[in-house]
Amino acid sequence: MAELERLNRLLTEFYDKMSSWEQSVVKETDYSLAQVHTIEVLGCCGAMRMKELAEKLGVTTGTLTVQVDKLVRAGLIERRAHPQDRRAIVVVLTEEGEVIHRRHNQMHLTLVEELTRHISPEQESLLIGCLEKMNREF
Amino acid sequence: MAELERLNRLLTEFYDKMSSWEQSVVKETDYSLAQVHTIEVLGCCGAMRMKELAEKLGVTTGTLTVQVDKLVRAGLIERRAHPQDRRAIVVVLTEEGEVIHRRHNQMHLTLVEELTRHISPEQESLLIGCLEKMNREF
DNA sequence: ACATATAGTTTGATTATCAAGGTAAAGGAC
DNA sequence: GTCCTTTACCTTGATAATCAAACTATATGT
Secondary structure, X not given: OHHHHHHHHHHHXXXXXXXXXXXXXXXXXXXXXXXXXXXXXXHHHOOEXXXXXXXXXXXXXXXXXXXXXXXXXXXXXXXXXXXXXXXXXXXXXXXXXXXXXXXXXXXXXXXXHHHOOXXXXXXXXXXXXXXXXXXXXX | OHHHHHHHHHHHXXXXXXXXXXXHHHHOOOOOHHHHHHHHHHHHHOOEEHHHHHHHHOOOHHHHHHHHHHHHHOOOEEEEEOOOOOOXXXXXXXXXXXXXXXXXXXXXXXXXXXXXXXXXXHHHHHHHHHHHHHHHHO
């Protein structure tokens, strides 16, 4: 099982490097890591209710309420009434929030482009296949 | 560049899933995420001085001092004098710290084993190659 | 119509974190 | 050797993120 150990090491290393990359990128902005992450999820997955957003972010709804308050005050997101469920709030990016998201996403793309600089298109396809399989197993 | 976008999505998804997996695993233990991460780094990379550890963890030495205090009190790590540099402290896992690390590492291995369940050995080798290339580019 | 479950907010306490300032030691420049 | 600068770590005070639990309003099932 040396192969497994090696893969584990590489995945952990990748995770740690991604983590510090994200931290350093966020430090350049006016927003915190938690705030950028919230924007990221809303930008990638689209508007959603508090409950769902809290689950995706891995925090309680109480925590999210506080974060959403800040982002609303910063003008990046808005609270909207849910059309069917009057208990629910739908959180949606404002135009400014969209801008922030696109800018951040572009940095991600640039990073991935750099990371795969020495990976051939065929290998890249294989990598994509592996990632799909792995993500499905979580 | 649709391929790039797709890879970016998959990597982000993988990162997020790893993150929540780690969080849920840590929640079962008596230690916090920051503490487990400290143990993880010491276990994988071996004993090192405060400065180096702080860099690997992405925190200031001030923050690390506080965390190390807690882990020393918990009996998982020890502060040792650096043999050459009398300003420096070498942080090292105790026997109990090693046990915690091995237990945590085993869970990582089990996870990776599950994740790669549907990946052939040949694909796995290719995946390892890709990860090595990507980690080198960070 | 009533009981129970769910969505979101508020509150109080805890933890992690940083920046800035302090101490001690190392490493050069002279 | 003596000073100056840099480095390593610790301490402190303030701030941000987080949770659990209590609360309000609405939905859902019996």
